[in-house]
Amino acid sequence: MLEYAWLIPVFPFAAFLLISLLPKRTLSWEDGAGYAVGGAAAALILSVLVIWEVMSGSTMVGDGPKFEWLVIGDISFTFGIWIDQLTAVMLLVVSVVGTLIVVYSAGYMHGEGEKRRRYYAEIMLFISVMYGLVISDNYLQMFIFWELVGLCSYLLIGFWYEKPSAASAAKRAFIVTRVGDIMLMAGIIILFKYVGSLDFVTLFDQETAAAVPTDMMVLATALIFGGAIGKSAQFPLHEWLPDAMEGPTTVSALIHAATMVKAGVYLTARSYPLLVQAPESLLFVAVIGGVTALIAATVALVATDIKRVLAYSTISQLGYMTLALGAGGYLVLYADTGGGYSAAVLHLMNHAFFKALLFLCAGSVIHAVGTNDMRLMGGLGKKMRITSMTMLVGALAIAGIPPLSGFWSKDEVLAAVYHAGEFNAVFFLLWFMGIATVFMTAFYMFRLWFMTFAGEPRSDYHAHESPKIMTFPLMILAALAAVSGFALFISDGFKYFIEGSIGGLVHEVHHESATDILGVIFGDPLTYLSLVLAVGGMFLAYKMYYLPGFDRSVFARGISGRLQVALENRWYISKFYDDFALRVVYAVSLVADAFDRYVIDGIVNGFAHLGGRSGNVMRTVQTGNVQRYAGLVVIGLCLLLIFMLYIAPWGGW
Amino acid sequence: MIPIEYWLVFSSLLFCIGAYGVLTKRNAIVVLMCIEIMLNSANINLVMFSSYHSVLHIDAMDTDPSGQAFALFSIAIAAAEVAVGLAILLSVYRQYKTIEVDKINILRW
Numbered sequence: 001m002l003e004y005a006w007l008i009p010v011f012p013f014a015a016f017l018l019i020s021l022l023p024k025r026t027l028s029w030e031d032g033a034g035y036a037v038g039g040a041a042a043a044l045i046l047s048v049l050v051i052w053e054v055m056s057g058s059t060m061v062g063d064g065p066k067f068e069w070l071v072i073g074d075i076s077f078t079f080g081i082w083i084d085q086l087t088a089v090m091l092l093v094v095s096v097v098g099t100l101i102v103v104y105s106a107g108y109m110h111g112e113g114e115k116r117r118r119y120y121a122e123i124m125l126f127i128s129v130m131y132g133l134v135i136s137d138n139y140l141q142m143f144i145f146w147e148l149v150g151l152c153s154y155l156l157i158g159f160w161y162e163k164p165s166a167a168s169a170a171k172r173a174f175i176v177t178r179v180g181d182i183m184l185m186a187g188i189i190i191l192f193k194y195v196g197s198l199d200f201v202t203l204f205d206q207e208t209a210a211a212v213p214t215d216m217m218v219l220a221t222a223l224i225f226g227g228a229i230g231k232s233a234q235f236p237l238h239e240w241l242p243d244a245m246e247g248p249t250t251v252s253a254l255i256h257a258a259t260m261v262k263a264g265v266y267l268t269a270r271s272y273p274l275l276v277q278a279p280e281s282l283l284f285v286a287v288i289g290g291v292t293a294l295i296a297a298t299v300a301l302v303a304t305d306i307k308r309v310l311a312y313s314t315i316s317q318l319g320y321m322t323l324a325l326g327a328g329g330y331l332v333l334y335a336d337t338g339g340g341y342s343a344a345v346l347h348l349m350n351h352a353f354f355k356a357l358l359f360l361c362a363g364s365v366i367h368a369v370g371t372n373d374m375r376l377m378g379g380l381g382k383k384m385r386i387t388s389m390t391m392l393v394g395a396l397a398i399a400g401i402p403p404l405s406g407f408w409s410k411d412e413v414l415a416a417v418y419h420a421g422e423f424n425a426v427f428f429l430l431w432f433m434g435i436a437t438v439f440m441t442a443f444y445m446f447r448l449w450f451m452t453f454a455g456e457p458r459s460d461y462h463a464h465e466s467p468k469i470m471t472f473p474l475m476i477l478a479a480l481a482a483v484s485g486f487a488l489f490i491s492d493g494f495k496y497f498i499e500g501s502i503g504g505l506v507h508e509v510h511h512e513s514a515t516d517i518l519g520v521i522f523g524d525p526l527t528y529l530s531l532v533l534a535v536g537g538m539f540l541a542y543k544m545y546y547l548p549g550f551d552r553s554v555f556a557r558g559i560s561g562r563l564q565v566a567l568e569n570r571w572y573i574s575k576f577y578d579d580f581a582l583r584v585v586y587a588v589s590l591v592a593d594a595f596d597r598y599v600i601d602g603i604v605n606g607f608a609h610l611g612g613r614s615g616n617v618m619r620t621v622q623t624g625n626v627q628r629y630a631g632l633v634v635i636g637l638c639l640l641l642i643f644m645l646y647i648a649p650w651g652g653w
Numbered sequence: 654m655i656p657i658e659y660w661l662v663f664s665s666l667l668f669c670i671g672a673y674g675v676l677t678k679r680n681a682i683v684v685l686m687c688i689e690i691m692l693n694s695a696n697i698n699l700v701m702f703s704s705y706h707s708v709l710h711i712d713a714m715d716t717d718p719s720g721q722a723f724a725l726f727s728i729a730i731a732a733a734e735v736a737v738g739l740a741i742l743l744s745v746y747r748q749y750k751t752i753e754v755d756k757i758n759i760l761r762w
Contacts, residue, residue: 624761626754627684631676 001053002060005081005135008046008091012128015039020121031113032120033106039124040099043131047095054088055490059500062201064137075196082137082200084501089345090134090266093352096480097258098127100473104360105250107470108367119159123254126152130259134266139188139198142270146184146227146263150177153260157247166246176240180230184267187223190216191274204273206504214278221274221281224267225288232264232318235292239574241315245307245372249363252307256314257356265321265348272341272502276329283426286326286417290430293319295571297440301447302567305372306362309448310355313398316437317351320344323434324413327420327427334423338499338506343412345498346488350405353484354397357477361391364470365452368463374451376461381453383463386471388453390478395449397481399442400534405485410438411527412488418526438530442537450545489514654708660701667694681745681752685738692731696724 016039019032060083070077102123109116129152133145151174158170192198194212202208212220228234233241241261245252255261268275268285275281293316300312321344328340364387369377381388397404400411414434421427457463465471488494493512521527569575667690674687703720710716746752 622761624758626757627676634672634676 001049002083003065005050005083008043009128009131011042012039012124016121016124016128019117031116036102036120036124040102040127044095044099047091050083051088051092054085059084077140079141080137081135085498086269086345086501087134089349093349094130094258097352097356100477101250101254104470104473107467108250108363122152122155126259133263137200143188149260149263153255156251157244159247169243169246173240173244176237177230180227180237183223184227187220190220209277218278218280221278222284224271225285228264228268232261233315234288234322238292238315239577242308242311245311249359249366253356253359256359257352261318262348265318268325269345273505276332276505282326282329286323286430289319289322289326290433293323293437294433297437299567299570300444301440302564304374306374307372309444310358310362314355320413321347323430324416327417330420330423331416332505336507338495338502340416341502342495342498343409343416346494347409347413350409350484353477354394354406354481357390357394357481360474361387364466367466369461376459377452378455379457380463384465386465390474391449393478394481395445399445399538400438404482408485408488411521414530435530439533439537442534443541446538446541447545450541454546488517493517657705664694664697679753679755681742681754684754689731696727699724
């Protein structure tokens with residue numbers, strides 16, 4: 001069964017072709033929505049079958065069917081499939097979330113008319129290439145799909161390209177992630193230089209990988225993670241993601257939950273056998289993750305655009321995942337356990353469900369209210385009962401309230417980071433950042449919820465609950481967001497399951513029963529600390545944004561006021577990039593322009609002038625007077641004769 | 654027998670006179686005539702070397718007359734050339750009402 005896994009991306013791709021190529025009169029079926037749902041559903045069914053196979057213990061690592069597409073000398077590049085436990089989790093995320101989002105789109109994009117055709121075609125291509133990325137069995141194939149994912153997100157973020165802000169956001173997303181892509185490509189090239197192959201099966205073999213010198217391995221893995229920094233919006237390159245909110249909300253949901261940003265985390269998780277050989281890179285990964293989690297969460301505290309809050313929240317959660325991956329590598333190396341790795345993957349899955357849910361709820365709200373600004377909302381709870389309740393589930397899940405999904409994975413992440421602190425003290429600092437982020441996460445999510453749904457309307461609108469086709473996916477996602485955390489307890493424990501995909505690295509086998517896991521979680525005082533912080537964050541939000549009479553202006557004074565301004569300006573990171581582009585890049589461009597204009601063009605034009613001028617001089621010889629020509633011939637002949645008779649013999653000719 | 658140098662000096666003089674005429678005379682017919690002089694100086698050379706060749710190889714009974722034959726050919730071709738040249742001059746005269754070569758200079762920059 002697994003060898004047919006390559007069919008998974010084929011179905012959405014077929015839908016993409018149908019939607020984009022069918023003649024206008026034949027298409028309809030709500031402008032392609034039907035085809036899109038069909039393609040996504042077919043891929044979902046196949047994915048579920050594949051996941052079932054993996055659950056029952058079969059994988060396909062390095063022995064799957066291959067299609068050779070480029071042969072250079074004795075090196076061949078192939079397309080192949082690689083199905084292991086990590087792939088299964090990603091397939092689950094992409095298929096379930098992707099399909100639900102496509103269904104929801106049918107309602108959300110209802111008013112877009114003709115444009116829906118482009119929308120559905122691009123969404124289908126997006127989902128298709130994400131499947132392709134997930135089942136890749138070598139870095140080149142992965143890179144191809146990686147770039148296609150970037151292309152699709154560019155197209156979708158710029159869906160309303162007639163809006164200048166959307167067009168520039170799309171460009172920004174494309175260019176910023178391109179920085180990461182270049183790093184990824186450089187990393188891949190380094191690996192290829194030393195190993196001579198890009199197949200996972202070769203690279204992940206510890207003996208072949210030993211062909212790479214240690215310092216080069218550090219560089220290569222750091223560069224590969226650089227790709228993830230761009231794609232997964234990690235700290236220095238994270239500013240494109242909030243701007244990407246210019247696209248339709250469904251696109252945001254897809255990018256944040258299932259596709260684009262998850263690709264970076266997936267890449268890092270996939271490269272684990274390489275990463276663990278370079279502890280320096282692991283530390284780099286963890287530090288970037290921790291810093292990202294903290295910084296993004298602080299900005300989310302003051303954002304007033306409902307989608308921007310969610311965007312920063314995504315960045316923060318992605319930071320958790322990277323942090324867990326970095327810490328997990330230390331655990332694999334020194335404690336022989338895949339705890340951090342499994343925490344990251346579990347958080348990836350849980351986050352996909354609750355973040356898709358939150359975004360789709362936000363979409364439902366925006367659909368009803370017609371604005372993104374939370375300051376203009378309020379009091380929607382009574383009018384949009386399903387949306388407000390499902391969003392409450394999502395908010396509780398992300399805040400980490402048991403027994404909802406976020407609690408389990410976030411706790412695992414923090415526990416892993418704390419555990420890694422035994423091997424490198426930096427992780428204690430990172431753990432502190434993580435635990436501070438827990439508090440902020442709970443605060444900003446409930447700030448969002450209270451500002452949107454509680455109290456009285458703050459502007460004039462006539463909200464109404466969204467149609468069933470939109471609320472139905474919300475309810476399914478709410479159910480998933482509530483229970484997906486229990487994946488921790490499947491059969492021998494999620495850790496045991498997911499350790500299968502880094503099988504060669506962890507030597508001990510960890511069978512854990514549900515009671516074991518629960519015992520560990522609730523026997524740890526740190527669990528209660530993060531719980532108290534989460535509840536504290538919720539309570540603070542309740543006090544500040546729900547109860548009347550709280551004077552928020554106290555924060556606008558003194559140091560906290562200045563901090564608030566910094567946060568509202570997103571730590572000036574975006575401004576820094578703008579200034580950088582305006583000053584440095586512009587100055588360099590000016591110099592380059594001058595160089596081109598005066599030096600390059602100067603040389604070319606100079607030669608042209610030289611030819612013209614010398615021609616001008618020379619052409620006066622051409623008088624039209626035949627006798628002068630004849631005279632010149634005679635003179636020439638005489639000179640030739642003199643040369644031949646008197647000069648040439650001396651030279652020895 | 655007249656020494657060979659005499660012949661060479663004579664034909665060189667003839668050639669230079671012709672060349673001088675070609676370069677300086679304005680009337681195209683005179684130019685044509687000067688060209689004929691140059692041609693004939695070459696013919697003299699041909700005939701002269703041919704006859705000396707026979708003298709040098711007199712005991713081998715090798716009397717090669719090909720030089721003289723060349724001269725004959727060359728005279729015939731010169732006649733044809735003059736016919737063509739005069740025809741051209743005639744049509745040039747019809748066009749421009751002049752045959753002065755320094756006036757006919759429209760083929761220029």
